[in-house]
Structures are given as C-alpha cells and as structure tokens.
Amino acid sequence: MVQDLFGRLWYPWGIKSEESSMSRWWVLHVDMDQFLAAVEVRRHPELRGLPVVVGGSGDPSQARQVVATASYEAREFGVHSGMPLKAAWKRCPDAVFLPSDPATYEAASTEVMDTLREFPVIVEVWGWDECFVGATSDDPWGLAADLRKAVLERTGLSCSIGIGDNKVRAKLATGFGKRDSGTGAGVYQLTAANWAEVMDHRPVRELWGIGSRMSQNLNELGLHTVADLAAADLDVLRKRFGPKMGTWYLALGRGLGDTEVTDVPREPVSRSREVTFGEDLTERAEIEEKIRLMAMELTRDVVAEGRRVQRVHVKVRFTSFYTPIKSRKLPEVTEDPEVVAAAALAVLAKFELRRPVRLLGVRVEFAASP
Numbered sequence: 001m002v003q004d005l006f007g008r009l010w011y012p013w014g015i016k017s018e019e020s021s022m023s024r025w026w027v028l029h030v031d032m033d034q035f036l037a038a039v040e041v042r043r044h045p046e047l048r049g050l051p052v053v054v055g056g057s058g059d060p061s062q063a064r065q066v067v068a069t070a071s072y073e074a075r076e077f078g079v080h081s082g083m084p085l086k087a088a089w090k091r092c093p094d095a096v097f098l099p100s101d102p103a104t105y106e107a108a109s110t111e112v113m114d115t116l117r118e119f120p121v122i123v124e125v126w127g128w129d130e131c132f133v134g135a136t137s138d139d140p141w142g143l144a145a146d147l148r149k150a151v152l153e154r155t156g157l158s159c160s161i162g163i164g165d166n167k168v169r170a171k172l173a174t175g176f177g178k179r180d181s182g183t184g185a186g187v188y189q190l191t192a193a194n195w196a197e198v199m200d201h202r203p204v205r206e207l208w209g210i211g212s213r214m215s216q217n218l219n220e221l222g223l224h225t226v227a228d229l230a231a232a233d234l235d236v237l238r239k240r241f242g243p244k245m246g247t248w249y250l251a252l253g254r255g256l257g258d259t260e261v262t263d264v265p266r267e268p269v270s271r272s273r274e275v276t277f278g279e280d281l282t283e284r285a286e287i288e289e290k291i292r293l294m295a296m297e298l299t300r301d302v303v304a305e306g307r308r309v310q311r312v313h314v315k316v317r318f319t320s321f322y323t324p325i326k327s328r329k330l331p332e333v334t335e336d337p338e339v340v341a342a343a344a345l346a347v348l349a350k351f352e353l354r355r356p357v358r359l360l361g362v363r364v365e366f367a368a369s370p
C-alpha cells in the first residue's frame with residue numbers, strides 16, 4: 001500500500017476510495033474461484049497445476065455431456081462452462097476429466113458459508129459457489145481481505161470478492177477481481193463513485209442479467225454501451241420491453257440495484273425439469289409424449305410440496321443449439337397434472353418442429369400461497 005500525490009491510498013488491486021473510510025452499509029459479493037475444479041483438486045492434490053475439467057460422467061467420449069467447471073489451466077486452452085465435453089477434449093486432450101459429484105460440492109459449499117457466518121455479517125446464499133454478504137463497516141477492503149483469508153485457511157479454497165454499494169455493483173465488481181479477468185487481485189470495488197469511469201464504455205452485454213439476445217435487442221435501439229443505456233429514453237424502453245423490465249434495464253445501466261441482504265432462505269418461485277437425449281428426437285408424437293410426461297411428473301412433485309401452478313414454460317433445444325422458450329399463463333391456478341400437461345402441449349404447439357431436437361424442458365411457476 002502506497003500513497004499518491006493526491007493522498008489516496010493505493011492497494012495492489014486498486015484504489016481504496018474515501019468512501020471506504022466511512023462506517024456504512026456495504027454489500028459484498030463472494031464468488032468461489034473455479035469452485036468444482038478446486039474442490040476436486042483439494043481431495044486430489046496430485047492434480048494441482050493440471051488442466052482439470054468437471055462435468056457429466058467425466059467421459060468425453062460420451063455424447064451430450066457438458067463442462068460444469070474448468071480449472072484455470074484448462075481455460076487457457078479455451079475450455080469453458082457449458083461446452084460439450086467432446087469439444088473440451090479436442091481443445092485440451094491432456095486435461096483430467098472428472099465426473100460431477102454434487103454431494104461433495106454441497107458439503108464444501110457449507111464449509112465456506114459457515115466460515116463466512118463466523119463474522120459479524122449477513123450471508124445470503126445464492127448457490128454452491130456464491131453469496132452476498134451485508135455488513136456495516138468503515139473498512140470494506142479489510143473485511144474482504146479477512147473473509148478471503150478465513151475461507152482459504154479453513155477450507156483450502158480461494159474466492160474473489162466484489163465490494164459495492166448494492167448487489168448489482170458488487171456482483172459486477174467480483175468479475176474484475178477474478179484471476180482470469182486479467183487483474184488476478186481477488187478484490188475489486190465498484191460504487192456510484194467509479195461506476196461511470198469503469199462501466200460507461202463497456203458493451204451492455206457485460207451487465208449482470210443481459211445475455212446475447214437482450215444485448216441484440218438493446219443494440220437494435222441504438223444502445224450499445226452502458227452509457228447509452230444509462231441515458232436511454234425510459235418511454236422507449238418501456239414500450240419495447242414493458243413497464244417493469246424497461247424500468248429495470250434503465251436502472252441497470254445506471255448501476256442501481258437492491259441493497260438488502262437477508263439470511264432468510266429464498267422461497268422458490270418455480271421448478272423445472274429438462275432432459276438432453278442421447279439420440280435426437282425427430283417425430284412430433286414422440287416429442288409431445290416426452291413433454292406430457294415431464295409436465296405431469298413435475299406437477300406431481302411440486303403439488304406434493306404444497307405448491308400450485310400458475311404458468312407453464314416449455315424449452316426446446318434443436319441440434320443447432322437454438323433454444324427458444326415459450327410460455328402460457330393458466331386460466332386459473334391448478335394442482336392437476338393433466339391440466340398442466342395440456343397447457344404444456346398447447347405451448348409446444350407454438351414451436352416449429354422442423355429440425356431434430358436434442359433437449360426438452362418444462363418449467364412451472366408457482367402461485368402465491370393462499
């Protein structure tokens with residue numbers, strides 16, 4: 001740590017701004033580094049430093065299996081999450097391929113979250129490998145460093161932490177601190193003070209929650225950068241995306257977001273089921289039967305948990321990997337599997353099934369508790 005001519009304190013990973021010296025509410029986003037691969041290396045130390053790929057059965061010769069996580073060494077060969085295992089093997093034939101082991105990852109995640117809870121913070125779990133941490137502090141950088149140190153010492157696993165004044169900025173900040181982001185620092189701060197400097201020139205695709213399709217939609221409106229989106233006409237956005245989502249996209253471009261962090265488990269709002277088939281489906285009758293059975297089984301499961309269904313979504317992935325999703329709101333909430341299955345088939349009828357299908361999925365949204 002050194003002091004520059006303007007009296008600012010410079011840390012190896014960036015600037016500790018004047019904001020950090022004030023005791024206030026901070027949101028930190030904790031993201032485990034190469035989590036699944038790191039857990040595997042922890043129990044197989046001989047793999048340290050080698051390219052490791054985790055996914056499916058761990059056999060890249062089998063069809064229709066994808067990479068869940070790749071170690072940093074494997075990523076240097078272009079291997080990434082979501083890539084077919086066969087493609088990963090072609091890019092990195094010397095990689096160690098391992099099957100996914102959910103029970104082990106769940107246990108490792110519990111270790112991490114329990115370690116974080118030992119601090120005077122609120123931990124909101126978002127998955128095996130990430131969570132938001134809320135804390136009142138006059139030194140969020142010091143807190144982040146303490147959290148990282150404790151996790152590493154207790155579990156042997158490393159994490160990156162984003163510091164923000166809300167969840168949106170904290171989540172994005174984590175990406176800048178990741179090893180594969182080019183900084184390798186582990187901690188980064190993104191707040192209202194440096195939002196414009198850091199984000200304005202970046203494409204909208206880099207914002208949290210904006211995928212390739214939405215990025216294209218925004219580009220069609222002439223909104224290419226974060227600055228463009230921040231300055232967009234709200235009426236234009238609402239007309240294109242609806243009043244709720246249009247308002248949300250404008251707020252996202254300005255880095256606005258939720259500041260609440262809660263340790264109350266999130267109530268699920270939907271449940272889904274999808275299947276990737278070993279052989280492509282080409283007959284409509286067979287596709288319809290698969291959807292009908294999936295919808296009925298899924299409905300029975302959620303009804304057994306006391307849920308009621310109000311909307312049905314159907315996903316179809318063709319062999320080209322084009323994956324449209326369509327949905328329908330039910331006339332009234334139901335617990336009847338036959339009703340949900342009929343609605344799913346009605347949604348499926350909206351698809352043009354002219355190409356072979358490799359994956360089908362059904363998702364049901366829950367009605368609010370009575």
